[in-house]
Amino acid sequence: MSSPLLENKDYAAASVFTAENLLRESRRQKSILEAPVPPICVLDPDGDVAEYMLKSGQAILDPAWACYHTKLYAFDRDGMRFGIVPYAVGAAFAVLVAEQLFVSGCQLLISITSAGQITAVQPPPYFVLIERALRDEGTSQHYLSPAPYSTLSPSLRDHLGRDFCAISVPVLHGATWTTDAPYRETASAIAYAQSEGILGVEMEAAALYAFAEAKAHPVVCFAHITNQMAQIDGDFEKGIDQGSHASLEVIAATAKRYLR
Secondary structure (H helix, E strand, O other), X not given: OOOHHHOOOOOOOOOOOOHHHHHXXXXXXXXXXOOOOOOEEEEXXXXXXXXHHHHOOOEEXXXXXXXXXXXXXXXXXXXXXXXXXXXXXXXXXXXHHHHHHHHOOOOEEEEEEEEEEOOOOOOOOEEEEEEEEEEEOOHHHHOOOOOOEEEOOHHHHHHHOOOOOOOOOOEEEEEEEEEOOHHHOOHHHHHHHHHOOEEEEEOOHHHHHHHHHHHOOOEEEXXXXXXXXXXXXXXXXXXHHHHXXXXXXXXXXXXXXHHO
């Protein structure tokens, strides 16, 4: 059977509707002055890192961010300036925000999303630098022609390196499964993911990597493996301040490796 999701796609064509024009109109309507976002930005779908930074007085609202749907907060860490956008959950929303961040001055985007464990390599919580993501969502199909996976840029992967042992939290490397439907994670779908050597399931990475490849933007995605899909009591424990300290370590280490 045919599907509109896979038909009538011209991957080389420019979009009539653009992030630049949307932000132009938002700034006009809201009387927002045009100014760049911080050079390194973070997507925080769960919102835990942003909430921690705000409660501890380490982040402030960025008044120049003109997105209709989100807020961006700015903070400093290890001599670097960051922007962070919480609650952009799911492939479509994450890429919508990513498009707007890069036309607003972002030079590196880091996504850290909570993920369910697929292959039990060790007890949660831990992080996975996502090197490839199974494209079981719709957004990536609008940026790249159909294929099983989208991937972290090979040059960016090599630049980041494989050794994150200088930080206090485990960072593994591997594949994830990106889904649009978290409550359709069936036994057969999980078994297939396990047969592919997939470590976790999340909702953004495949689309973000497809966008990154299509638009030639640097995007790095991490899965914070925090749960076993609520199959056990006491699941979804991330650590101190909902894992914010560990996530900030990963964010800072990634930014330093990118900038070096």
